[in-house]
Amino acid sequence: MAVVGVGAFGRNHARVYRELEREGAPVRLVAVVDSHQERARRISQEFETAGFESLEQCLASGLTLRAASVAVPTLHHLKTAKTLMEAGIDVLIEKPVAASVEEVDELIHLAELHHRVAQVGHVERFNPAVRATVPLVSRPMFFEVHRLSVFIARSLDVDVVLDLMIHDLDIVLSFVNSPLKEIRAVGLPILSSKVDIASVRVEFASGCVANFTASRVSTERVRKLRFFQLQQYISLDYGRQDVLVFSVGGQGGALPSPNPDISVSKPRVLSEEPLHAELQAFIQAVQTRSRPLVSLIDGRRALALALEIVASIHRHREKIDIDQSGGARPPVNVEFT
Numbered sequence: 001m002a003v004v005g006v007g008a009f010g011r012n013h014a015r016v017y018r019e020l021e022r023e024g025a026p027v028r029l030v031a032v033v034d035s036h037q038e039r040a041r042r043i044s045q046e047f048e049t050a051g052f053e054s055l056e057q058c059l060a061s062g063l064t065l066r067a068a069s070v071a072v073p074t075l076h077h078l079k080t081a082k083t084l085m086e087a088g089i090d091v092l093i094e095k096p097v098a099a100s101v102e103e104v105d106e107l108i109h110l111a112e113l114h115h116r117v118a119q120v121g122h123v124e125r126f127n128p129a130v131r132a133t134v135p136l137v138s139r140p141m142f143f144e145v146h147r148l149s150v151f152i153a154r155s156l157d158v159d160v161v162l163d164l165m166i167h168d169l170d171i172v173l174s175f176v177n178s179p180l181k182e183i184r185a186v187g188l189p190i191l192s193s194k195v196d197i198a199s200v201r202v203e204f205a206s207g208c209v210a211n212f213t214a215s216r217v218s219t220e221r222v223r224k225l226r227f228f229q230l231q232q233y234i235s236l237d238y239g240r241q242d243v244l245v246f247s248v249g250g251q252g253g254a255l256p257s258p259n260p261d262i263s264v265s266k267p268r269v270l271s272e273e274p275l276h277a278e279l280q281a282f283i284q285a286v287q288t289r290s291r292p293l294v295s296l297i298d299g300r301r302a303l304a305l306a307l308e309i310v311a312s313i314h315r316h317r318e319k320i321d322i323d324q325s326g327g328a329r330p331p332v333n334v335e336f337t
Contacts, residue, residue: 001017001028001030001067001068002030002033002058002063002065002069003017003031003069003071004032004033004055004070004071004072005034005071005076005080006034006039007039007071009071009094010034010071010094013069013275013279014032014046014049016279017029018047019276026287029047029049030063031044031050031063031065032044032047032049033051033053033055033057033058034051034053040052059087065087065089066089066090066286067089067091067092067117067282067286068084068092069091069094069121069282070084071094071121074094074096074158074162077107078098078099078103078107081093082110085110085116088116090117090118090285091116091117091118092282093107093119093120093121093299095121095123095299096299096302097303098303100303101300104296105300111296117286117290118295118296119282119293120295120298121278121294122166122171122294123167123274123275124170125170125278125293126277126278128241128269128271128272128274128277129237129238129242131269131277132243132269133236133243134175136267137175138230140176140227140228140229141207141208141228141229142210143172143175143210144225144226144227145210145213145225146213146214146224147164147165147168147212147213147214147215147223148215148218148221148223149164149216150218150219150220151216151217158194160196160197160215160216161187161195161214161306161309161313162303162306162310163216164215164216165212165306166302166306168214169212169306170294170298170301171225172210172212172225176210178205178206178208180203180204180305180308181203182201183305183308183309183312184200185198185199185201185313185316186198186313187199187313188317191217195313197214197215198215199212199213200212200213200214200312202309222239223237223239224237224238225238231247232245232246233245233246234246241271243269244266245264245265245266245267247264247265248261248262249263281293
């Protein structure tokens with residue numbers, strides 16, 4: 001394995017690959033790549049592996065690579081993944097999978113052409129709470145999702161929709177599995193030049209409605225998804241990795257209930273770092289040459305919805321007379337006769 005791009009999140013990929021190796025998994029971290037020379041040197045020393053300033057240097061070094069994580073900035077995902085796949089190397093591409101839907105389509109073509117395994121890094125799919133919820137999903141009709149984070153100076157080259165909300169878009173799309181019908185969205189830049197807080201309402205052809213709130217300027221950290229389906233309400237906490245199920249008319253609930261007609265249960269959740277589970281799944285897909293749990297098609301769906309939401313936000317900002325740099329436009333003097 002190699003990790004290309006070892007900034008804040010890429011370093012975590014290197015860390016987990018090394019941990020998996022020490023646990024006896026069939027994987028070995030042989031290289032890290034980063035255009036920042038000092039960072040490449042520091043991370044390579046930390047994880048006792050080879051370090052390179054460019055992917056070209058790494059590929060020319062003679063190292064045997066079978067797969068790699070791509071954790072460079074989104075604008076470079078296509079170029080980096082293309083170089084790797086053309087060299088016969090399988091890829092895990094961090095989210096968002098690319099800068100545009102057209103770029104994802106090219107990635108899909110390249111993966112098919114070169115017979116490469118290509119997984120997208122939607123890490124919340126591997127959250128134990130999400131995995132415990134999947135068997136409970138029947139026909140969701142209403143979602144309420146909150147993902148709030150304190151401000152940190154990372155990923156400010158993209159809107160909060162592509163930075164944070166895209167995790168929840170991917171989860172809801174996998175739960176609902178229905179075409180989109182309508183999107184309504186508002187958002188504002190607060191501490192950066194991009195949208196830092198957004199509120200979105202999505203309606204699906206099935207009649208399901210999902211409300212999303214994402215903020216990277218909050219005073220607290222919240223990551224919760226709640227949804228209603230026939231005679232059932234399910235609450236999922238990503239951070240605590242737990243799930244609560246409230247069922248109407250259910251019997252034998254394991255937890256105390258505020259209403260005798262409602263049973264409360266808590267499915268068993270096996271605690272695990274989501275990135276650990278994600279990279280294990282990637283390794284298995286590479287070994288077995290199987291379709292990854294989060295494919296390029298899944299990444300494309302989440303990205304397409306995220307980009308539609310961003311476009312809707314910008315249309316709304318124009319409608320309420322806020323310029324694209326975040327400031328209110330000066331009033332226009334109009335004389336009536």
